[in-house]
Structures are given as C-alpha cells and as structure tokens.
Amino acid sequence: MIFNNQKFKKMISKRFVLTFPPEATGEPITYNLIKKYDIMVNIVRADVSPGKIGHLVMEMTAPAKTLKEGMVYIRQQNVECEPIEKKIHYREDLCIHCGACSAVCFAGALTMGRMTAELTFDPEKCVVCELCLKSCPLNLFSIDID
Amino acid sequence: MSEKRSIEEINEKIRNGKAVVLTAEQVSAMGKELTPAEITRKVDVVTTATFGPMCSSGAFINFGHTTPPMRMEMITLNNVPAYGGIAAVDAYIGATETATPNDTYGGAHIIEDLIAGKDILLQASAKGTDCYPRTEIKTLINKNSINEFIMFNPRNAYQNYNVAVNSTSKLKFTYMGTLLPAFGNANFSTSGELSPLINDPELRTIGIGTRIFLGGATGYVAWNGTQFNTGKPLNEYGVPVGNAATLSLIGDAKQMNTQFIKAAYFEKYGVTMFVGIGIPVPVIDEEIAMTVSIRNSQIETNIIDYGSGNFEILGRTDYESLFSGEIPLNGKKIRTAPLSSVKVAREIAELLKNEIAEGRFFLTEPVALFTKTTGLNNLDIRL
Numbered sequence: 001m002i003f004n005n006q007k008f009k010k011m012i013s014k015r016f017v018l019t020f021p022p023e024a025t026g027e028p029i030t031y032n033l034i035k036k037y038d039i040m041v042n043i044v045r046a047d048v049s050p051g052k053i054g055h056l057v058m059e060m061t062a063p064a065k066t067l068k069e070g071m072v073y074i075r076q077q078n079v080e081c082e083p084i085e086k087k088i089h090y091r092e093d094l095c096i097h098c099g100a101c102s103a104v105c106f107a108g109a110l111t112m113g114r115m116t117a118e119l120t121f122d123p124e125k126c127v128v129c130e131l132c133l134k135s136c137p138l139n140l141f142s143i144d145i146d
Numbered sequence: 147m148s149e150k151r152s153i154e155e156i157n158e159k160i161r162n163g164k165a166v167v168l169t170a171e172q173v174s175a176m177g178k179e180l181t182p183a184e185i186t187r188k189v190d191v192v193t194t195a196t197f198g199p200m201c202s203s204g205a206f207i208n209f210g211h212t213t214p215p216m217r218m219e220m221i222t223l224n225n226v227p228a229y230g231g232i233a234a235v236d237a238y239i240g241a242t243e244t245a246t247p248n249d250t251y252g253g254a255h256i257i258e259d260l261i262a263g264k265d266i267l268l269q270a271s272a273k274g275t276d277c278y279p280r281t282e283i284k285t286l287i288n289k290n291s292i293n294e295f296i297m298f299n300p301r302n303a304y305q306n307y308n309v310a311v312n313s314t315s316k317l318k319f320t321y322m323g324t325l326l327p328a329f330g331n332a333n334f335s336t337s338g339e340l341s342p343l344i345n346d347p348e349l350r351t352i353g354i355g356t357r358i359f360l361g362g363a364t365g366y367v368a369w370n371g372t373q374f375n376t377g378k379p380l381n382e383y384g385v386p387v388g389n390a391a392t393l394s395l396i397g398d399a400k401q402m403n404t405q406f407i408k409a410a411y412f413e414k415y416g417v418t419m420f421v422g423i424g425i426p427v428p429v430i431d432e433e434i435a436m437t438v439s440i441r442n443s444q445i446e447t448n449i450i451d452y453g454s455g456n457f458e459i460l461g462r463t464d465y466e467s468l469f470s471g472e473i474p475l476n477g478k479k480i481r482t483a484p485l486s487s488v489k490v491a492r493e494i495a496e497l498l499k500n501e502i503a504e505g506r507f508f509l510t511e512p513v514a515l516f517t518k519t520t521g522l523n524n525l526d527i528r529l
Contacts, residue, residue, distance in 0.1 A: 096197070096408055096420060096487045100323045103331045103483030114469060117488035135324040137199065137410035137418070137485075139250070 009063040015044065016071075017127050019080040020054035027077045030058075037070045038062065045107055045125060057084075057107070057127045086128045090121045091140040101141065104131035149186035150431045153351075153511045156190045160505055165190040167503045169495040170427075170438060174339045177439025185435040191502055191509065192438040194342040195359070195424040195494035198335050198486030199410055201321065202301035202372065203419045204240040205257050205399050208293040209268060211235055216280035218270035223256045223287075230270065234278060238298075241409075241419040252417030254409035257297070260289050261361075261402045289400050297361060297399040297407075301371040303423050305343035305391040306378075306445070309334045309463060309473070311480065312453030319414035320452050323485050332449065332473055335485040338442045338465035340495055342425040343391050345438045347384050349376075351428050353512025358395065359424030359498045362406040364507070365397025370516045377521040383444040384437065387462065391516070395423065406494065422490060424498040428509050442466040449475060 018029075033039045040061035048054030060067055074081040088109075097119045102110045109125035110132060112118070132141045159165040166189050168176070173192050176185060209218070211234070221230040221237050225245045228237040244252035256266060265286040274281040289295055310322035310333045318325040323333045338344070346352050356367040371392025378386035399407075406422030429435050442465035449461040463473045469488075472479045501507035 097489040098198075098420070098487045099484035100333070103333050103481075103485075104324045104326060106326070106330070112471070112484065114471065117484075117492065131324065134319070134413040137323075137412055137420075138408065139411065 011061055012064050012067060013059055013061040014067060015057065015059050015084040017080075017082050017084060018056040018058065018074060019082075020048055020056065021078055022051050022053055029074060029077055029079065032073065033060070033070050037066055037073065039066060039070045045127065047106060055106070055127060084128055087123065087144040088121075088126050088128060088130075088132065089142045089144045092121070094138060094140055095119055096138065098137065100137055101132040101135045104135045148432050149183050149435075151186075151190070151429070153428050153430065153509050156428050157508050159190055160502055160508055163503075163505055165503060167191045167193060167426075167499045169492070169499055170194045170340045170345050171492070171495070173438050174441045177436075177441065182432040182435040182439065185439060186429055186432050189429050189435070189438075191499075192345060192427045192429060193424060193495045193498040193502070194340055194345045194427060195422070195491040195498065196303060196337045196341055196486060197406065197420055197422045197490035197494060198337070199321070199412070199418040200299065200302045200421045201242050201418045203257075203297070203299035203421055204238055204253060205260075206294065206296045206298055207237050207239060209235040209237070209287060210291065210293050212280060212283060214279045215277075216270065216283055217272050217275060217278035218283070219272045221268070221270045223266050223268055224251070224259075225267070225269075226252055226256055228253075242417050244417055247416075250411040250417065252409070252411075254417050254419035257399065257419065258404050258407055258409040260292075260295060261399055261407055262404050263289055295399040297365070297395070297397050297402065298368070299395045299421065301373060301392045302395050302421055303342050303371070303393045303425075304336065304389050305341070305347070306386055306447050307334065307336050307389050308448050308450040309468065309482075310452040311449055311460065311475065313451045313460075314453035316453070318453050319412065321412055321415045321418065322452055323483070324413060325452055327453075329475060329478065329480050332468075332475070332480045332482045333485055334447070334465075334468045334482060336447075336465075337486055337488050337491040338445055338469065339440055340488065340491050341445075342423060342427075343393070344385060344440060344445055345427050346434065347380075347386065347437055349391060349516050351430060351434065351512070352393070352425060353515040355510055355513035356425065357508070357510045358426075359422070359494060359501075360395055360397035360402070361399065361422055362403030363397050363399075363401035365395055367393050367512075368396040369394040373522060374516065374519060375522050376516075376518045381444075381446045383440060385440065385445050387446050388448045406490070420487070422494050424494040426498060426502060426507070426509055442469060449473070
C-alpha cells in the first residue's frame with residue numbers, strides 16, 4: 001500500500017481563486033479537500049462574509065490527478081475555482097505613488113505606506129483580479145501569462 | 147507686541163543665506179511644541195506643495211510662421227485637436243482634449259511629450275486669405291522649433307477637496323478614481339497639511355503675481371482660479387470644508403520637467419494631467435505662523451456619494467483619518483486611498499526649500515490680493 005501513497009507521486013503546487021456565491025453552501029469545502037482528497041491546503045487570503053460574494057485564495061498541493069478531482073469537487077459546490085496562471089507586472093520605475101490603484105486592491109497587495117507615502121506591491125498577496133489595470137492613471141500594470 | 151516681518155526682510159535674509167526655510171510638514175510637527183510667536187521668530191518661509199490630477203490645465207503654443215504664411219484654423223497635434231480660434235499660429239492645447247471621446251491619449255500627453263523634447267505631428271487647415279494664403283500644413287514640431295510654449299492652467303491647486311464614495315451596487319469609474327460598490331472604498335485628492343492654500347487659508351500672502359514652482363520651473367499665480375469660492379464654511383481651525391479657493395497658474399513649459407508634469411488617464415472618464423505645484427508661504431506674522439502649523443487632524447472635508455449622481459454629503463472626516471487607511475462612515479470602516487501623490491509633493495516642497503535656502507528663489511509681494519466671493523453661480527437651463 002505504501003507505494004500508492006501520494007508522497008511518492010509527483011506533487012504539484014498551484015494557486016487558485018475560489019469565488020463563493022452570496023448564499024452559503026454549508027459544505028465544509030477545505031475540510032473535505034484535506035480529509036477526502038488528501039490535498040495540502042494553504043489559505044493565502046480570505047475575504048468571505050455572509051450575504052456577499054466571497055473570495056478565497058489558496059495554494060493546493062497534490063498530484064495532478066488529485067488536484068483536478070479537487071477542482072471538480074469545488075465547482076460541484078457552486079463555487080468558482082480558477083487557477084492563477086497570470087501575474088501582474090508593475091512598472092515601479094515609472095510610478096508616481098499617487099495611490100489610485102490601492103483604492104481597488106481588496107486583496108491588499110497594493111498598499112500605501114503611512115509614513116513613506118509610497119506604494120508597495122506584494123505579488124504574494126495578488127489575486128490577479130485585474131482591477132489595478134484600469135485604476136492606474138499612468139497605465140503601469142499589465143498581465144504576464146505564465 | 148506680536149512678531150511681524152516683511153517680505154523684503156525675508157528676501158534680505160535669503161540673499162544673505164540666513165533664511166530659515168521649512169516644509170509645511172516640518173512646521174506642522176514644530177507647531178505641536180512651539181507657540182505661533184516662537185515659530186514666527188524661528189521660521190522665515192514655509193514651503194507647500196501638491197502633485198495631483200488637475201484637469202483644468204493646458205498650454206498656449208506659437209508654432210512660428212511658414213512662407214507663405216498661414217492663419218491656422220483647424221489644428222491637430224498628434225491628431226488631438228488644439229484650439230485655433232486666436233491669432234494666426236497661436237493655439238491652446240487643453241489637457242483633457244482627445245481625438246475621440248474614448249481615447250486614452252490626449253492634450254496632457256502632447257504637453258508631456260513636448261516637455262520631454264519629442265517630435266509632435268502638427269496638421270492644420272485654413273480657408274486662406276490674401277495676407278495668409280497657405281491653406282494646409284503637415285509637419286513635425288518640438289519644443290525647440292516652436293516659439294512660446296506657455297503653460298496656462300485656469301484652475302489648479304484646489305484649497306481642499308471632497309472624499310468620494312459609492313453607495314450603489316455598481317463599480318463606478320470617476321475622476322476621483324475607481325469607486326467600489328457598497329462603500330467599498332473612499333478616495334481623496336489633496337496633500338493635506340502640505341497643500342498650498344490650506345497653509346494660507348485666507349490668501350493673505352498668495353495673490354496675483356506670486357512666484358511659485360510650477361512643473362519643475364518657475365511659474366506665477368496669474369489670477370484667482372475658476373470656480374474660486376471663498377464662501378465655503380470654515381471649521382474651528384479656519385479651514386474651508388470642501389472645495390473652496392483655486393489658482394490660475396502660468397509658467398514657461400519649455401523649462402518644465404516631466405517628473406512634475408505627468409499625463410494620466412482615468413478609466414471611462416478621460417485624460418487629465420498631474421501638475422506639480424510648490425508655493426512658498428512667508429511667515430509675516432503670528433497669524434500665518436498659526437495657519438502654516440495646521441496638522442492633518444485639523445483639516446476636514448466632506449464625504450460625498452459619487453455613485454448615485456446627486457452628490458449627497460454623507461459625512462465629514464479629517465486628513466489624519468484619511469491618511470491612516472480607513473475612515474468611519476455610518477458605523478462601518480471604509481478603506482481610503484489617495485489620488486494625489488504626497489511622495490512627489492514632499493519632493494517638491496523639499497526642492498523649493500533648498501532653492502530658497504540657497505538663495506536661488508526669492509519671494510514676491512502679491513501685486514494684488516484676490517477679491518472675496520460669496521459663492522458660485524449655477525448654470526440655469528433657460529430654454
């Protein structure tokens with residue numbers, strides 16, 4: 001049996017954005033991903049509150065086949081599940097630090113330093129919602145496809 | 147006896163390299179510990195600055211004459227229309243002008259590109275007259291080929307401005323940036339305690355003829371700005387709550403620097419221009435010492451609903467809260483974001499401070515002070 005253990009299969013880590021409908025599903029999705037599918041789950045960012053569309057950014061680690069099964073399971077719960085295959089590219093050298101992009105960054109990847117008044121971009125927190133692309137008055141954000 | 151000094155005395159100190167110059171942020175910090183009388187004794191000049199999007203901006207250009215000459219009528223610069231309803235080869239390019247309403251490239255880009263030294267395509271047509279026979283022209287111009295390139299901005303440096311929120315369920319794209327639905331964010335656009343007209347709220351030292359920093363060059367206050375309104379209610383610190391006084395500014399765009407003039411595009415709104423402005427405030431008496439010491443917590447403005455279309459005032463907040471990253475409204479906390487760059491405003495205040503302290507920039511007595519107003523006229527639809 002030990003040879004069937006996932007530890008010996010090629011593990012893949014991938015980030016996903018889960019979008020929850022305003023009405024709660026009642027299903028313990030992350031619990032089931034871990035318990036039933038043996039997927040390692042790392043929650044990067046959560047913005048879920050009752051009655052509103054919620055977002056969950058998480059990294060899932062498992063063999064490719066298991067990851068696919070996990071995605072099918074999530075979607076069966078009426079939750080959108082999109083792998084993050086894009087990255088935001090930011091032209092920091094041309095930035096004037098106005099802060100207009102930070103207004104729309106609900107993921108908290110674009111923030112203004114209170115003392116420095118400078119913009120900071122943390123790609124680790126970015127959920128690639130792409131709102132910054134339209135909000136930057138100098139058009140300094142673009143999409144890189146992995 | 148209260149402390150006083152004249153602008154001539156301050157200029158004499160600048161000439162001798164003895165003037166004490168601080169930025170508005172530095173003097174605000176000083177104001178926590180020193181009295182206005184002590185500040186008047188210690189400080190000669192306070193530098194203020196702002197770097198925000200200012201739509202009411204543009205430039206006059208004189209292209210020079212061709213042989214045979216032409217009285218240009220329909221004029222475009224890189225296909226962006228310029229106003230030609232003035233003398234032969236003069237034109238005015240407005241910052242927000244675009245070739246089509248949906249264009250992301252416009253007058254502000256032309257101005258920035260010209261300042262940067264780039265070539266711009268000039269096309270013009272005319273009916274032709276006996277004295278100006280040419281009817282068509284297509285050529286390249288740049289800042290060295292043209293005669294005058296005069297930035298003239300009818301309305302800049304708003305004394306204070308609204309905070310924009312969106313009460314609706316839809317994402318709104320405005321000149322106050324992107325507003326998330328259901329009060330998802332609150333956007334504001336002044337540099338707070340660094341803001342020029344906040345530091346001299348009654349405009350006692352800033353008037354017609356005041357020498358300033360404009361876009362990286364020396365500029366001047368030409369007149370009061372359009373929509374100049376000194377009739378706004380004041381808070382307990384004497385600061386107008388909401389948008390009040392404005393300035394009309396002029397300067398030689400050939401000397402400007404694209405670090406301080408930046409073309410911008412706001413989604414589904416249009417083209418505008420970030421304009422860098424620095425204004426020195428001479429500490430002529432204790433009253434000015436008190437106003438330049440104003441802190442972000444003492445400057446208040448209105449929170450306005452830009453989503454619903456009726457611009458209802460929903461509340462009031464102060465700049466300390468706005469810069470903290472969130473403000474309370476109706477029992478909830480809303481994330482805030484600036485649209486005007488405090489980082490660049492600080493650079494301008496620091497640059498101007500050094501220019502004055504090192505004897506390269508002298509202060510001016512206003513030629514005339516602005517007339518107070520009681521409010522603005524609305525446009526009535528009479529037909």
